[in-house]
Amino acid sequence: MKRILSMVMMIVITVTSFGFCSYNSNSVVSADTVSWPSGPGLVAETAVMIDASTGSVLFDKKCHQKMYPASITKIMTALLTIENCNLDDTVTFSQSAIDTLEPEAANIGAVVGEEMSVKDCLYALMLQSANEVASALAEHVSGSIEEFAKLMNKRAKQAGANDAHFANACGLFNKKHYVTAYDMAKIMQAALQYPVFREIINSSSYTLPTDNKRKEPLTISQRHQMVQPWNSFHYDGIIGGKTGFVNESGTTLVTSAQRDGMTLITVVLNSPGTNSYVDTTALLDFGFKNFKLTNVSENDTRFENKSTFTNNFDSIFKTKLHRLSLSKDAVVVLPKDANFADTTSTITLNEDSSDDNNTVATISYSYGNHTIGTAPVLYSEVSNKISVNATVTPEESTTVDTETSVDSENSNNSSKVSDKDTTKKTTKKETVSKSHFKFSSAIFKIIIIAVILVILAVIIIFFKKKMDHLNAVRASKRRRNR
Known part of the structure; x- marks a missing residue:
């Protein structure tokens, strides 16, 4: 039907x-007669801003150029964890997960055999940007980091991030680990569909409880300065996001904020130091000032x-x-x-x-x-x-x-x-x-009449061709009889 x-x-x-x-x-x-607001000048090498409800691109600076993401990768890790695990599931840290830590990499000091809930791991992942937690979650979801990377790439395509390719769960530099600004905006758009994700990234701090290895609670703080109420970069309407940095990527930042029912997502890649916050603030101000949502x-x-x-x-x-x-x-x-x-x-x-x-x-x-x-x-x-x-x-x-x-x-x-x-x-x-079916009776009758006329036309054409053939045969016989 x-x-x-x-x-x-x-x-x-x-x-x-x-x-x-x-x-x-x-x-x-x-297209030549409509005007589209001009965005701000940015320090970032590439950037994008989209509307979360429609996915429409409101600002674009080389947003399809491939870049290294660093720890904003963890947005995808969080998304897959939320979609494949229960929050009260237990994650056990393996030796291989701990070994992924590089010198001076962000961590919570987890040790081999430590057991934490998925919920606690997600807070440690998104607030503290803990690398060993990212690896432990990858192993918990897929059995290994390599299999988890395959899942990341599959989920990226589903989210519309067609140019992204992931090689690990935490964002460590790898030539085969890259994204575009647009890719990260689409991944963030997918993650924002989950209230638990919004709750986590909007938190200023979180206290990890004691566990089988950790004898004292550990309070971790939000690294995204626009979420911190005491910070000069705090933004009215902020939802949250994720920071990132490795030498090869420069500073990367994904951010989302909401005002007047409109949710915006910004991504700035290779925007050195606090310029990432200046760029992001300029983009959000531009978006909320110049655009509106309209019900269709x-x-x-x-x-x-x-x-x-x-x-x-x-x-x-x-x-x-x-x-x-x-x-x-x-x-x-x-x-x-x-x-x-x-x-x-x-x-x-x-x-x-x-x-x-x-x-x-x-x-x-x-x-x-x-x-x-x-x-x-x-x-x-x-x-x-x-x-x-x-x-x-x-x-x-x-x-x-x-x-x-x-x-x-x-x-x-x-x-x-x-x-x-x-x-x-x-x-x-x-x-x-x-009970009102909006195809009016007049339109319906016209459609029925049109269908009948088409059928009649087909029948007439068929019989006409048949008669033409018979007349041709008869004429041929008459010519032979002469």
Whole structure:
């Protein structure tokens, strides 16, 4: 059914292009006529800033150039640990994990046979940047650092970090251990999906408890200065991040901060000393000052149906209505002085039609040459418990621009209303909206007629060719008889 609806959706897009559905005439803006805010000058050799919710690149300085990451590698180590372990699992330090420590490398003084929880290890990894902890976690997850590196590379591709290649869990220099600024931003974006990761990197300090080898608690402090409340580099809205340094990489820094519902991720590579914090602050200030998040379903009306087409569709599905809707959570990121009407979009059908995947298509939005976000087109089934002749006024229906005229009404609103009188007033409106399939009867009839005409045309062409063949045979016989 979802595959059929996907095909119907594309037919509707074609129909709308021929004027059967009214079109809000938004001008199509070329890449040459839109303006994108200019970012700050940076000391860093390469850098990037992305919006975490959309993955859109807001600032780019050679962000696809391969660089050595140093200890920001540990973001990937933390991500894989969170995804493959329980926080109360026990990690046992091996001799090989301890032996990965180089002179003056960050550590917590762990010893062979020491046992720590995964949770404590994650704090030691991200705050203290302990190298032996990174190696111990790698062995705990995959059995060896070499196998863990394979898992890192696989997970990097899944996160969209296509140019990265990892050789170890802690970031020690290796010619085959490299990333790009964009890669690290995508890995950070994936890690931020986990609340425990956010909690850890936002901590100023943490006390490691005693264990089978450690007889006294050990308090470790956050190395990322923008997280430290007492530090002059502390940033309002900071979530956290990770520092890094080896001689071959220079100072590296990954940072995330949130303001007004927008989360930004910055990566600066080879930005010497405290310049990494100056660069990062400049990027974050630029991002929050110049960009905004815009909800797609509330703004995209380029193929909006007018009142002529808002009559309820006489359902052929009897007890259930099959509906396509644009995700209400979908957002795009735009310059603050930009209009949503100036965006362009393309639609891609989802080839996965399995029942556990209700996304039938994805709409990708651009502003000039900049990709600014996507919106999934969702499939759902709702009960048809009202008369098929019910109608919905333009004010009661929500039609959004998926270039398909689909419904984005939230069917769960009524469960959140506690006042009985309010519930009575809204029940009829919400029930109608739930059962309203947004392909109007007029559009559906046009599609049916078009299909019938195509079939008739095929039949006529077939019989015409057959008659032409028979006439040719008869004419040939007549010529021979002469």
